[in-house]
Amino acid sequence: MKQLQDLLKENFPGSEPHLQQATPAPRIGGFLIWPDFEGKSQRERQSQVWNVLRNTLGVEDQQRITAILTLTPHEEQAILENE
Amino acid sequence: MRSTESGFNELVYLAAAQERVTEANLLLLAEPPQHVMASYVSGVAVECLFHAYRIRAGTDDTAKHDLRLHAELGSFYDGMTRRQREAVAALISEIVSRWQNNHRYRSWEALREFVLKHKLHVTQGRSTTREDVVQYNSEQLVNAATEIISIGVLRWDNS
Numbered sequence: 001m002k003q004l005q006d007l008l009k010e011n012f013p014g015s016e017p018h019l020q021q022a023t024p025a026p027r028i029g030g031f032l033i034w035p036d037f038e039g040k041s042q043r044e045r046q047s048q049v050w051n052v053l054r055n056t057l058g059v060e061d062q063q064r065i066t067a068i069l070t071l072t073p074h075e076e077q078a079i080l081e082n083e
Numbered sequence: 084m085r086s087t088e089s090g091f092n093e094l095v096y097l098a099a100a101q102e103r104v105t106e107a108n109l110l111l112l113a114e115p116p117q118h119v120m121a122s123y124v125s126g127v128a129v130e131c132l133f134h135a136y137r138i139r140a141g142t143d144d145t146a147k148h149d150l151r152l153h154a155e156l157g158s159f160y161d162g163m164t165r166r167q168r169e170a171v172a173a174l175i176s177e178i179v180s181r182w183q184n185n186h187r188y189r190s191w192e193a194l195r196e197f198v199l200k201h202k203l204h205v206t207q208g209r210s211t212t213r214e215d216v217v218q219y220n221s222e223q224l225v226n227a228a229t230e231i232i233s234i235g236v237l238r239w240d241n242s
Contacts, residue, residue, distance in 0.1 A: 022098055027098075029098075029101055031233075031236075031237065041222075041226050042108075042225070042226045042229035042230050042233070043108065043111060043222055043225055043226050043229070046105075046108040046112075046229065047108075047111075047112055050108070050109065050112055065105070066098060066101045066102050066105065067101035067102065067104060067105040067232075067236075068105075069101070069229070069232065069233040069236060069237075070233070071233060071237070075233075076237065078166075078167070079167070079233070079234050079237050079238060080237065080238070080241055081163075081164050081167065082162045082163075082164070083162055083163060083164050083165075
């Protein structure tokens, strides 16, 4: 998990990866919060993330990832608002 | 933790939603992109998410493949502000208009006919290139599905 965390931080400077162990282990998933996703579609963001993962991780490590969901800090805040 | 007749509990569905939506995105990144399967899988991802919410809410599965009803049965809008509810309803409408459970049986040409018949390639009165309508439809679907999965997973983790 630390390897993936470091990889995301290195390739998305200023980002906050919130990763967690999926059930069942050893799968990993989570959110990547990054201001520079602003103005990009979800598809473009996924393309950006998976380009990094494919270029740096082996197939087995890629298969351990359930999802890296992407949001800007503003989107994260808006989603978490409650009535 | 409740399970359905199939034996899947809410956490299985929540994990499956994230895996399916990742697969939908990867199908679009494949060379060549797999638009028909990406379209189908993105709707399945949203169904998985709503199944997770429905099981947590303790309601029975009477929605079949009706995504709007799925959202209601799962109390998906509970606690959301009016602005959030409107945004989520718009995303669900986008998906409902573009996705059908029988997309898994469609050939590329059959999906193209579906898109043209329902004018899903027309946006703000302008049509996209007719050759690209399947691509356009799958990209809109995958975008909307990824957004709704992000909302659903984040609110689940923080509820």
